[in-house]
């Protein structure tokens with residue numbers, strides 16, 4: 001391309017991107033999934049380019065879309081032993097989860113035509129936020145079952161919450177916050193006996209656990225009673241963002257996820273997923289990558305991921321004042337303060353992750369959480385390990401160790417007096433944008449321009465003491481301002 005204006009525009013984008021966290025090289029341990037293979041990125045780029053202007057809305061006009069979807073769905077079903085499973089390709093994990101809920105809700109309604117109440121979703125506290133979103137969008141009650149401090153949930157506790165109102169039980173393989181695989185094998189068959197659908201959220205695990213090797217509990221379609229499963233190709237399928245697979249054991253469940261109308265004057269609409277017009281670029285990239293890697297390629301990459309995960313978990317175990325939370329299976333884990341650390345020798349995970357970030361590595365803080373009817377969950381730092389991590393593990397381990405040395409003994413930031421000092425934080429009245437801005441300003445989080453804090457520990461401390469609805473409004477305001485002038 002030689003057009004000068006076009007070159008200048010691209011140069012400007014390069015400048016904008018310079019401030020982003022690096023998406024390749026293993027410096028960020030969440031959000032991005034780096035196989036460490038340049039050929040995969042190049043392949044994805046070229047595949048996406050070939051379908052740049054395709055509209056996935058209509059697979060009868062663009063037959064390549066249906067073909068690529070069939071291949072990606074077939075690959076996904078094969079690795080999770082869904083021999084008769086059917087599926088859809090969505091724009092990501094959230095959309096897959098939303099549609100699993102919509103399908104279960106509509107099938108529940110079809111079976112309970114007389115019902116006047118709201119159907120429910122039963123799930124452990126650790127279930128992904130996408131199910132909170134689904135419950136709110138689609139008017140279901142989310143019935144959260146407390147987990148232990150180690151992130152595990154009892155199958156009996158989940159089943160005890162199930163009733164005639166339950167449209168769906170959700171279990172994860174693994175859950176995001178703690179990397180624990182929920183008791184799929186104990187839940188799904190018993191849910192089935194009650195006539196309740198069971199979704200396995202394998203958004204993050206779906207493309208990696210099948211290749212992990214020994215030592216995992218059963219979690220896939222070999223467990224009777226699993227009715228749907230989500231697997232994000234844009235995580236351990238190494239695709240660019242915008243592609244996930246939602247599998248159903250039953251064709252009618254897939255039909256119930258879709259939308260059709262012939263009741264308007266335009267073209268007859270059939271949308272198997274939530275979008276209308278949709279890009280095929282991420283699908284083509286995922287298709288090409290999965291064709292290229294195949295099960296062998298994914299097995300090799302997973303071996304690197306597993307090795308790096310075990311090394312890093314060992315590093316954490318060796319750091320005084322920290323420990324891995326619970327007993328995760330797979331490539332995710334959370335790090336918490338060691339409750340048995342000697343007095344004054346504990347490491348606060350939030351201040352630790354801020355310090356690790358200053359040393360050049362981005363880990364993800366997770367605030368502590370009070371559970372209804374269960375133990376408080378500790379503040380943690382989340383790590384998602386990818387194949388590229390294997391190549392940089394020593395440097396990362398050094399940063400983790402040094403950061404702990406630098407912050408050891410610092411007490412957690414305590415903002416528990418804040419709601420008393422700032423009554424607006426406690427009131428139930430909904431906040432409008434102006435009122436939310438005032439509170440953010442009082443907290444030093446809103447200036448004239450966009451304001452994002454350098455350190456996240458104070459923000460986490462805030463979230464730990466402010467009632468959830470208020471915290472949600474404040475974060476919404478903070479983020480909304482980022483692209484407003």
Ligand SMILES: *Cc1c(COP(=O)(O)O)cnc(C)c1O
Nearest residue numbers: 092093094128130176201203204
């Ligand atoms: C990532 C993830 C999701 C949501 O996926 P997005 O692709 O971010 O929309 C859902 N469940 C789990 C367990 C996840 O890790």
